[in-house]
Structures are given as structure tokens and as C-alpha cells.
Amino acid sequence: MRVVIAGAGAVGRSVASELLENGHEVLLVDRDPKAIKAEAVPDASWLLADACELxxxxxxxxxxxxxxxxxxxxDKVNLVVSLLAKTEFxxxxVVAxxxxPKNEWMFNESWGVDVAVSTPRIMAALVEEAVAVGDLVRLFTFQQGDANLVELTLPEDSPSIGKRVQDVSWPADVSLVTIVREGRVLVPTGETPLEGHDELLFVSIPEREHELQELLCPHDQAKTQPASR
Structure with missing residues (x-):
């Protein structure tokens, strides 16, 4: 996969290094000569240019x-780059x-953004995810398609404990994508049993999150919304 990263600061370089380790082709673009540090990410390609210019x-x-x-x-640069990437090319x-945080409302499909990454929101979600067993936690939102990545850690008294994935009546428009169990990442199949303290990651539309919460933790009647917004 070929990836272009606009912004070669610490964040851009870190993302580039991760992508290169996973076998992707990466080009870093920045208009500041001081940001062009080819020795920091030697396997990436580099371009000294203003990413806001067509x-x-x-x-x-x-x-x-x-x-x-x-x-x-x-943020202004990121919005312009996103819009040009989507509309012109x-x-x-497009990930932005x-x-x-006050600008987050603009990072949507109108500006060409498919996924908006807000550090404060992610940090808050990760804190909640770490302490909340039985609470549905919204990790982030996919702007295109109106779906969320949500997480729930199964409590020991969940009625789903011991059931196979295929035997659970999952709500429509909800997909179980990953199970984290004892530090291992499992790709679930229909035969995979659910265990206490499994961390379940779902892609779900917002309208189904309450049903998912009630399915896995029906005793928590007061919890009608995901823990993070």
C-alpha cells in the first residue's frame, strides 16, 4: 500500500516508521527544511513541498x-490536504x-476526512477502557459510514460467557472484529467461545450500541449510552 503523510514532524515520522515496518510504501511531505530528517526514517521517501498546494x-x-x-x-493545513486528496485525487x-478539540466538528466527509484522530478523545477513551468492565466504550468514529469502533470487557456474570460467537444473537449492523484475551489478539470465528474479561472490539452503528450493551450486560439497566463520546 502506498501512503503519503503530510507533516514530517514527530507524529508523521512515528506513523511512517510503523507503516514501513508493516511493509508499506511511505512518502513524507513537509514544507519546512528542518523537518526533512531522512536519517530518522531512512526507508521512507521525502519531499520538500507545501502539501496545501495542488x-x-x-x-x-x-x-x-x-x-x-x-x-x-x-488543523487548517490538515483540512486543506484532506479536501484536496479526496476531491482532486x-x-x-484519508486520515486526519x-x-x-474545538475544531473536531469540521473533520468530516465534507472536508474529505474518512477518519479523524483526536488525541484528547483517544486518551480519554483509553482511560475509560482500562477501568471499565461491562461498560461499552467508544474508541473512535469512522466519519465515512457513520460507524464507531467500540470496546467492552466482559464481566464474569455476563450471560454470554461460555457461548460460542455464532450462538450469540448479535444486533444487526454490529460486527465483532477482535477479541483480546490474556494479552493475545484473537480473530474470532463462529466456534470461538467467549470468556470472562475478554476485551471485545466491535464496529457498530450508533443506534445499535445500546442493544449491544444490553445483550452483554443486561443487569446494568442505567447504562444507555457508551462511556466515551
């Missing part, structure tokens, strides 16, 4: 990209960094 994105060959990541420290997946 000519720079043409030089970066965004038409060959599967993913663009707008990772600069400026038709990039299938939100630096200031």
Missing part, C-alpha cells in the same frame, strides 16, 4: 495513493489529525 500533491503522485494521512500540527482513505 502542484505539490501532483508531484507527490497522490493519484497512486491508497491512503493519505494529514498529520501536521496545524480521489484518494480512497485533530490538534485542537
Amino acid at each position: 502542484s505539490s500533491l501532483e508531484e507527490a503522485q497522490l493519484n497512486r495513493c491508497q491512503v493519505v494521512i494529514a498529520a501536521s500540527g496545524d 480521489g484518494v480512497p482513505r 489529525r485533530v490538534n485542537h
Whole structure:
């Protein structure tokens, strides 16, 4: 997969290193010569250019990209890059960094953003995820498709304990994608049994989250909304 990252600061370089380790092709773009640190990520390609200019994105060959990541420290830059990537080059997946929570409402499909990554929101969700057993925690929202990645740690008294995945009557528009069990990541099959303290990760539309909570923890009648918003 070819990925272009606009913004070669600490965040952009860290993301690039992770993607390269997973075998992807990465180009880092930044207009600040001081940010061009090829020795920091030697396996990446580098381009000294302003990612807000159409000519720079043409030089970066965004038409060959599967993913663009707008990772600069400026929300205005990230929005412009996202919009150009989606509207001018038709990039299938655009991920944008939100630096200031007050701007988060703008990071949506209208600006070409498929996934908005807000550090304060993720940190709050991870804190809640760490302490909440039996609470449905919203980790983040996929802007395109109106779906959320949510997590729930099964309490010992859940009625789903001991059932196989295929025997649970999951709500419509809900998909169990991963089970984290004793530090191991499991890809669930229909035969996989559910155990106490399993961390279940789902993709769900917002309207089904209450049903999912009630299915797995019906004794918590007061919990009608996910723990994180």
C-alpha cells in the first residue's frame, strides 16, 4: 500500500516508521527544511513541498495513493490536504489529525476526512477502557459510514460467557472484529467461545450500541449510552 503523510514532524515520522515496518510504501511531505530528517526514517521517501498546494500533491503522485494521512500540527493545513486528496485525487482513505478539540466538528466527509484522530478523545477513551468492565466504550468514529469502533470487557456474570460467537444473537449492523484475551489478539470465528474479561472490539452503528450493551450486560439497566463520546 502506498501512503503519503503530510507533516514530517514527530507524529508523521512515528506513523511512517510503523507503516514501513508493516511493509508499506511511505512518502513524507513537509514544507519546512528542518523537518526533512531522512536519517530518522531512512526507508521512507521525502519531499520538500507545501502539501496545501495542488502542484505539490501532483508531484507527490497522490493519484497512486491508497491512503493519505494529514498529520501536521496545524488543523487548517490538515483540512486543506484532506479536501484536496479526496476531491482532486480521489484518494480512497484519508486520515486526519485533530490538534485542537474545538475544531473536531469540521473533520468530516465534507472536508474529505474518512477518519479523524483526536488525541484528547483517544486518551480519554483509553482511560475509560482500562477501568471499565461491562461498560461499552467508544474508541473512535469512522466519519465515512457513520460507524464507531467500540470496546467492552466482559464481566464474569455476563450471560454470554461460555457461548460460542455464532450462538450469540448479535444486533444487526454490529460486527465483532477482535477479541483480546490474556494479552493475545484473537480473530474470532463462529466456534470461538467467549470468556470472562475478554476485551471485545466491535464496529457498530450508533443506534445499535445500546442493544449491544444490553445483550452483554443486561443487569446494568442505567447504562444507555457508551462511556466515551
